[in-house]
Amino acid sequence: MIKRRDLLTLIGTIAGSSAMYHAMTSLGFASESAYKGPLRLAGDPKGASVLILGAGLAGMTAALELRKAGYKVQILEFNSRAGGRNWTIRGGDSFVELGGHRQKCEFEEGLYINPGPWRIPYHHRALLDYCRRLNVALEPFIQLNHNAYLHTTRAFHGRPQRVRSIKADFQGQVSELLAKVTQQGKLDEAVTKEDQEILLQALRAWGALDRDYKYNANLGSAEFRGYSRDPGGGLTADPLPSDPIALPEILRSRLWLALQSFARYNFQTTMFQPVGGMDMIGKAFAREVGDLIRYNAKVTQIQQNGSGVTVSYVDAVNPSAVQQATADWCVCTIPLSILSQLPIDVGAPMKNAIEAVPYAASVKIGLQFKRRFWEEDEAIYGGISFTDLPIRQIAYPNYGFNRSGRGILLGAYLFEGANAYEFTAMTPAERVASAVEFGSLIHPQYKDEFETGVAVAWHRVPFTLGCSGEWSDAGRAQHYRNLCQIDGRIVLAGEHASDLPAWQEGAILSSLDAIGRLHERVVKT
Amino acid sequence: MMMRLMASLIAVLTLLSATAAIGQDSAAGRRTFSDGYRFVEMTGEELFANVCQGCHMPDAMGASGAGTYPSLAANKNLESGAYPIFLVVNGRRGMPAFGDMMTDGQVAAVVNYLRTHFGNDFQDAVTAKDVQDARR
Numbered sequence: 216m217i218k219r220r221d222l223l224t225l226i227g228t229i230a231g232s233s234a235m236y237h238a239m240t241s242l243g244f245a246s247e248s249a250y251k252g253p254l255r256l257a258g259d260p261k262g263a264s265v266l267i268l269g270a271g272l273a274g275m276t277a278a279l280e281l282r283k284a285g286y287k288v289q290i291l292e293f294n295s296r297a298g299g300r301n302w303t304i305r306g307g308d309s310f311v312e313l314g315g316h317r318q319k320c321e322f323e324e325g326l327y328i329n330p331g332p333w334r335i336p337y338h339h340r341a342l343l344d345y346c347r348r349l350n351v352a353l354e355p356f357i358q359l360n361h362n363a364y365l366h367t368t369r370a371f372h373g374r375p376q377r378v379r380s381i382k383a384d385f386q387g388q389v390s391e392l393l394a395k396v397t398q399q400g401k402l403d404e405a406v407t408k409e410d411q412e413i414l415l416q417a418l419r420a421w422g423a424l425d426r427d428y429k430y431n432a433n434l435g436s437a438e439f440r441g442y443s444r445d446p447g448g449g450l451t452a453d454p455l456p457s458d459p460i461a462l463p464e465i466l467r468s469r470l471w472l473a474l475q476s477f478a479r480y481n482f483q484t485t486m487f488q489p490v491g492g493m494d495m496i497g498k499a500f501a502r503e504v505g506d507l508i509r510y511n512a513k514v515t516q517i518q519q520n521g522s523g524v525t526v527s528y529v530d531a532v533n534p535s536a537v538q539q540a541t542a543d544w545c546v547c548t549i550p551l552s553i554l555s556q557l558p559i560d561v562g563a564p565m566k567n568a569i570e571a572v573p574y575a576a577s578v579k580i581g582l583q584f585k586r587r588f589w590e591e592d593e594a595i596y597g598g599i600s601f602t603d604l605p606i607r608q609i610a611y612p613n614y615g616f617n618r619s620g621r622g623i624l625l626g627a628y629l630f631e632g633a634n635a636y637e638f639t640a641m642t643p644a645e646r647v648a649s650a651v652e653f654g655s656l657i658h659p660q661y662k663d664e665f666e667t668g669v670a671v672a673w674h675r676v677p678f679t680l681g682c683s684g685e686w687s688d689a690g691r692a693q694h695y696r697n698l699c700q701i702d703g704r705i706v707l708a709g710e711h712a713s714d715l716p717a718w719q720e721g722a723i724l725s726s727l728d729a730i731g732r733l734h735e736r737v738v739k740t
Numbered sequence: 741m742m743m744r745l746m747a748s749l750i751a752v753l754t755l756l757s758a759t760a761a762i763g764q765d766s767a768a769g770r771r772t773f774s775d776g777y778r779f780v781e782m783t784g785e786e787l788f789a790n791v792c793q794g795c796h797m798p799d800a801m802g803a804s805g806a807g808t809y810p811s812l813a814a815n816k817n818l819e820s821g822a823y824p825i826f827l828v829v830n831g832r833r834g835m836p837a838f839g840d841m842m843t844d845g846q847v848a849a850v851v852n853y854l855r856t857h858f859g860n861d862f863q864d865a866v867t868a869k870d871v872q873d874a875r876r
Contacts, residue, residue, distance in 0.1 A: 293806045313795075313803035513806060531806075552834030553807035573836040576794070605773040633774035633841060639794035641771060649771065674795050677805025681834055 248340035248720075253348070254727050256284035258738035265733075266291070266526055266540055268517070269548035270508050271299025273708040273722040275500035276345070277546045277730050278507050284734060289540060290504065291512040291528055293678050297505060298497025299548075300331040300679060301719065304581065304669055305492065312675035318643050321583070321667040325615075326623045328581030329493040330671035332719050333610075333625075334358065334486045339720035341727065342496075346489070349499035356486040357613050359477040360598020366657050367603045370468035375600065375657050378477075380460065381470045383423065383440035387430035388462035390422020398428070432456045473601040481718075488613060496719070509540075514549060517559040519704045544733060548709040548726070550574070552680040561702040568698035571690050572711055574674070574681020576635035580606075580627040580650040582668040587615075587622035588660040604653045605634040626650035626668065630682070639672035646670035684711030699729070706733050778841050784853025787846060791838070792854070800858035807834070814859035821866035824851045825874045839875060844868035 265281050267274045270292035282288045304310070306322035322328075334356040335342055346353060361382070364375035396402060397411050397418075406414060418424060423439040425431055437443075437456040444455040465471060476482055489495035501508070513534065516527040524545040527537050547554065552574040559566070589595040589611050597613040606627035615622065627650040629635040638646050647668035655661035673682035686695070691714075699712050708726040715721030772790050774780040781787045789798070795809045796802055802811040818824055828847050831837035838847070845868045855862040 313805055313809065314797050315803075549806070550834075555833035556807045570833050572834070573831045574834040576836070603775070605775075632777050633779045636779075636791045636794055637771065637773055640790050640792075645771065649773075672794065675803075680795075680805065680807045680809070685836065 248338055249724055250341035250344065250727075253344065254280050254731065256280065256731070256734045258734070260285045260734065260737050262287065263544065263737050264288070264542040265544045265546060266524055266542035267507075267546045267548070268514055268526065269293075269299060269709070270297040270501070270504075270510075271548055271709070271722060272301055272342075272497065272500065272719050273548040273710070273726040274299075274546070275497070275504050276723050276726040277548075277708060278504040279500065280727070281546075281730055281734075282504065282507070287542075288504075288507050289542065290508045291514060291526065291540060292508050292510050293513050293531055295510050295531075296497075297501035297508060298494050300683075301494055301497040302331045303327050303329050303492030303494035304671070310671075311677075312643070312672065313677055313680075314675060316643050316675075318669050320581075320669045322581070322623060322669075323583065323621045326583060326612075326621060327492045328579065328623055328625060328669065329488075330579045330581075330669075331673075332493055332717075334488055335719070336481055336483070337485045337487070338480070339718065341723045342720045343487070345500070345723065346496060349496075349503065351495050351499045352490040353487040354490050355597075355613060356488040357597035357611075358482050358486050358599065359484060360595060360611070362593070363595050363598040363611070364600035364602075364609075364657060365470040365473050366600060367468055367470055368656075369603065370464065370470070373656065375602075376460075376468075376470060377441060378473075378598075378600075380440045380457075381465065382474060383436065384430075384460045385465050385471050385474065387422040387424065387436060387439065387459060388465065390418040390424055391428060391430040392462065394418045394422075394424060394428035430459055432458045469603075476599070476601060490614070512538075514557060517545065517547065517557060517705065519545070519560045524704050543704065544737065545705045546726070546729060546733065547705060547707050548722075550679045550681070550709065551684055551711050554707075559705075561705055564694075564697035565700065565702045565705075565707075568694035569707075571694045572684045572686060572698075574679070575631050575683050575685040575717070576629070576639055577631070577673045577682035578627060578629040578635055578638040578646065578670065579625060580638075580646055580668060580670040582624050582626035582647070582650060582654070582661075583666045584622055584624065584661070584664040585666055586620065586664055587612075587618065588664055589624070589658065590617060590622075592660065593658075600657060602653075602657060604656060605629070605637070606650050606653045607634070609654055609657060621666070624654070626654050627670075631685070638670075639674045641672075643670045646672065683717035684709075686711075686716060699725075701729075701732055701736060706730075778843075779838075779846060782846065782849065784849040784851075787842070787850040788853055788857075792850065795835075800854070812854055812858060812860075818855050818860050819862060821851060821855065821862070821864065821870065822874065824854060825866060825871055829871065829874055844871035844875075847871040 264287035267277050267290040270290050274290055278288050278290055304320050305327045306320055306324055309319040311317045361379035363378050365378055365381050366375040394415055397414055423436040425433060433456050441457055442454045443457040446454040511531040512528040513531040514526055514528045518525045523541055523543050526540050529537055551569050551572045555570045595611050596616050597611050600609045608628040610625035612623055629638055647670050651661055651665050706729045708729040710716055710721040713721030713725040772781050781790050796812050800812040802809040829839035848866050848868045848871050852865045
């Protein structure tokens with residue numbers, strides 16, 4: 216299910232657009248991002264007012280920029296905090312999921328998990344720019360840790376393999392194979408003789424092949440895949456090579472599947488996380504626009520006519536009395552899972568678009584352990600292990616390295632697929648217990664070291680009813696533009712109104728695009 | 741997040757996976773874990789308990805936050821079997837489509853379970869053929 220656009224990009228790269236790219240970068244035109252720098256809303260809104268629904272990143276971006284441009288701004292927010300899915304759970308926090316299960320997080324002070332977004336690609340320029348402008352300190356998020364594990368129940372007797380070994384062996388074995396067919400003349404039609412010589416050199420260098428173009432156990436391949444005894448000092452200095460895994464074993468294990476988790480654009484180094492938790496971003500926005508937010512406001516109806524917008528809401532805690540907020544314009548960032556249930560005065564095209572987007576299942580589980588055994592015992596500092604167990608991933612904390620004492624693992628991260636629903640259908644306690652059971656197949660230390668956990672299943676989250684908009688290609692083709700068009704006095708924003716679904720960058724870019732168009736209309740009238 | 745990556749991983753894993761459930765363990769009790777994109781639960785009761793109740797809750801009463809998961813208990817909309825079949829296969833609004841994750845037989849099983857439990861008593865069972873016909 217690689218998107219066609221991704222494929223075209225890939226083909227373009229292979230087919231040799233590098234010269235063009237070089238020309239573009241030297242002129243400063245090549246940009247990874249749709250972000251063009253801080254928004255400039257020129258022109259006088261003449262006292263126009265905007266009501267923003269939702270104080271997530273999309274809503275607060277709109278509030279910050281519109282107020283700066285001279286608008287009167289008010290935000291209605293369902294939760295008692297700002298940030299929306301930009302959320303961090305720390306020791307002492309408690310939350311109630313749909314169905315009534317309350318979880319109190321018992322993590323030690325300073326330890327946390329990000330149940331929603333947890334990493335920022337370097338090319339998410341808008342989000343990074345807001346972090347810079349709002350003084351949100353960042354640190355590296357480690358996506359690729361060569362010493363983390365790739366694990367499958369179907370091969371290697373269920374023993375986890377180091378990312379380093381699988382990557383090196385896959386690369387080495389494929390290189391050996393390609394060198395072999397090259398030397399047999401089987402590439403003569405595709406590659407000139409001169410280039411074949413260069414190819415062989417490249418395969419030897421890239422694949423760690425020996426002088427006969429074989430991938431063997433030797434100190435050359437050990438530098439890639441690891442040693443059976445590391446280089447040392449004194450009388451035990453000499454390193455020993457390790458034995459590569461044969462190609463058929465790697466192929467059949469399917470562990471190569473996980474290598475794309477490090478190769479794809481969205482996951483390439485450098486990635487970032489805010490120091491202290493992802494919600495540092497939401498809190499930074501709230502420092503700017505918090506005074507505009509009416510918390511605990513559950514929207515029940517959105518009306519508009521030729522002169523303005525009227526939004527009905529109730530207090531989420533004491534919902535007896537219906538209240539109303541009015542404005543000239545409305546930026547609505549309410550997730551479509553919820554908006555599709557509300558009476559809203561928009562035309563059929565936007566209404567149909569609002570109803571066309573299912574919401575993805577996703578579950579994250581944070582586990583606290585008495586000690587950082589993954590570092591102490593296994594030299595895994597940050598990064599992610601991938602598995603075909605239902606927990607799918609174990610992610611190691613990218614902060615507090617090499618300390619003694621407690622630590623938190625992300626013990627499961629499910630996104631779509633059957634297991635995400637199955638974990639959602641459990642009680643929080645069952646989710647945590649299952650994550651510990653499965654995780655102990657990769658880290659046996661779990662059994663002795665586990666203390667406490669929290670589990671967030673996004674379909675059970677009261678303020679979203681799902682993780683993120685799950686557009687199909689057909690649905691996007693039919694409805695996406697209608698979702699994003701201004702309808703009268705209402706415009707939608709959020710990750711669901713972007714082509715970066717489930718990414719914070721999508722929420723911000725969508726918001727900037729929406730308010731830019733809205734402002735244009737306001738200034739013209 | 742990582743939806744496109746996961747979607748492609750899931751697509752490949754789907755090709756590999758048999759329909760065996762794995763990892764039933766002591767702490768997880770009776771929970772079932774599918775090992776691919778599609779659900780391995782076969783009975784209506786299992787499907788409800790491992791899938792539907794995630795949103796509609798174990799008592800099928802639904803739940804309410806900023807939005808609502810409708811109650812399926814004593815629900816007159818279930819009178820015509822075609823309606824719940826359509827919803828399970830195609831989804832509606834925020835509700836995901838399960839047509840690609842369940843066979844015709846599984847959809848029929850969970851619809852029949854729903855229509856005869858939680859205060860519903862519709863005895864005209866739907867069949868896998870009904871589900872097949874409902875797929876677009």
